Amino acid sequence: MTNIFDELRAALHSVWHRRWLALGIAWGLCLVGWLMVAMIPNSYESRARIYVQLDDMLAQQIGIGQGDRKQGVDRVRQTLTSAVNLEKVIRSTPIGADITTPKQMEAAVLGLGKMIKVESSQENLFIITASYGDGSNSDAQNAKIAQLIVQKMIDIFREENLAGNRGEMSTSLEFMDGQLAQRQKELATAEQKRLQFEAQNPSLAGGAGAGLQKLEAARAELRGIDADLAAAQSALAAINGQMAGTPRTIAGAAGPVGGARGALNEAQAQLNSLRARGLTENHPDVIAARNQVGALRSAAAAEGGGGTPGMPNPAYSSLESIRAERQANVQALSARRAAAQQEITTLTAQQFSNPAAAGEYQQITRDYDVLKQQYDKLLQNREQLRIRGSIETEHNSVRFQVIDPPASPRSPISPNRPLLLLGVLIMGLGAGVAASFAVGHLRSTFSTANRLEKAIGLPVLGAISQTISEPARILRRKRMKYFYAASSALVGLFVILLTIEFVQRGMVA
Structure with missing residues (x-):
């Protein structure tokens, strides 16, 4: 020690x-x-906080989700300190007062990029920080420039999200319009080619598929006509049967009024009326009337002949008019059946007459359909893009709120x-x-x-x-x-x- x-x-x-x-x-x-x-030199730091509102009901209705808008904001945040934006800041602040050459601008951009930070403290909260210190300036000037840098970055942040969206939408719409114009020309050319081919080959109008559809429609129509013709022929046979059992004339009465022959005539008239109404022979009313006529005929035969000569039977005349109508209906259906059969024969012959032309027409039609689908899809996408652009730019679905504006720093950070x-x-x-x-x-x-x-x-x-x-x-x-x-x-x-x-x-x- x-x-x-x-x-x-x-x-x-x-x-x-x-x-x-x-x-x-x-x-x-x-x-x-x-x-x-x-x-x-003293370096002064200025900072600002920005809140970005991403929720918007109208934008969500057209498919602009919160994730899409957040991606757009993140993209702007990441590109905020790009060389182009930093050059804008330099030219709009006193930093660029003495810069005259590209080399000086490049050096200034590199230096300023190290002084600016853009951070995201929360999902919707962004912090922009800028520090600046130049020995040729006074401390007050350096503090003011730091504040101006942050303010300019806020302006660029807002412009990139608003004007940037407008520019992107405008560029996209111009591209879509160009594509639509090109597709429209191609579609008009394909349509003109199809019309010329149809004019030269009218039998193939509509294509092979259309020919098959016409053939199937003709066959269906023929089946319907056959069914109607069978029903009309059955109705005509029924009326012929009724007329076969109906006398043309009615004999005069020999006995007193109301005798068996008069009752027979009334029963016969009633039976004819039932048949004229279209009731079949198996209908209960027709069977009862027919039995009544049979019984009255026996009574009228026992009563004896004589009397006045016969007179025209009104029921028979009515049945004749009905039969004439049904005969006309059968003839009309027969004529329609013959026409339908002829059309089927013609369409069948066309299917096998010129297969090369049919194939060419099918190719032309297919090309036209593809161009038409592309044009319709592009038109729909262009309209959706236009509406989306209007929502994003005019409605301004992304809204900014500066919580803490940039203030002039009072003391240097370094x-x-x-x-x-x-x-x-x-x-x-x-x-x-x-x-x-x-x-x-x-x-x-x-x-x-x-x-x-x-x-x-x-x-x-x-x-x-x-x-x-x-x-x-x-x-x-x-x-x-x-x-x-x-x-x-x-x-x-x-x-x-x-x-x-x-x-x-x-x-x-």
Whole structure:
């Protein structure tokens, strides 16, 4: 422990003995260091927070989901610090006042890109931060430029989402219009080609598929006509049967009015009326009337003949008119059946008459249908895109709200000048002490008797203290005053520099 204490005393004596050297080195290093710190420009940081509202019911109705709008906002955020946007910021702020060449602009863009940060703290919350410091400007100017940079970035952020969407939609609509015009020309050419082919081959109008459809329709119509013709022929046969059982004339009555022959005539008329109504022979009313006629005929035969000659039977005349109508219906259906059969024969012959032309027409029709489908789809997509563009640009589904506008910073973020000034002072003092200590070890002097004893290996019998005269003491005291004054001046200069720093910050605020 005694050795350590002796070594410490020796070191302190060596430094104190060369205190002017330590102070001079401290002064030199402090002046150089403080000058370098003073040359470092203050960097001021400005920031702003932006809230982006992505929810919109009208946009969701046309298929613009929240994810789509979020992707658009993220794309703008990621490209916000692109070279094009940074050049806009430089040209719209005092940064670009002295830039005249592309090389200078490129360097300015690279430097500004390192000073700007765009962060997303939450899903819909964005933070734009910009720092700026230029030694050729005052602190107030640097603070104002930092604020202008953030404000310009907010404007670009808004413009990229609004005007950018308009530009994209406009470009997309122009592309869709060009595609539609091209498809329209191709469709008109294909349609003209199809019309010319149909004019040259009218039998193939509609294509092979249409021919088959016509053939099937004709066959279906023929089957319907056959069914109607069978029903008409059945009805005609029925009326012929009724007329076969109906007398043409009615004989006059021989007995008193209301005899068996008169009743027979009434029953016969009633039976004919039932048949004229279209009732079949198996109908209960027809069967009852027929039985009644049979019974009355037997009674009329027993009553005896004679009387007035026969008169025309009205029921028979009515049946004749019905039969004429049904005969006309059968003839009309027969004529229609013959026409349908002829059409079927013609269509069947056309299917096998010119297969090459039919194949060519089918190819033309297929090309036309494909172009028509493409044109209709493009037209529908163009309309959807137009509506979507109107919603995104005019309705403005993405809405911005600046929560914290960029403010002019009051204090620099870098450098921490008070800490740097203190560090330079400590470094200067430490370097002076270290230099004095090193010089003391380089010189062959001994500060204590023990050190001399260790160095020569012989015992030291004693030490003679230094005797100072009075003029020497006065001179030493005077030099000590100078040393303390120089040391105090160094500390005072440090305090003055700190004061200047805080005064400058107050002037910016």
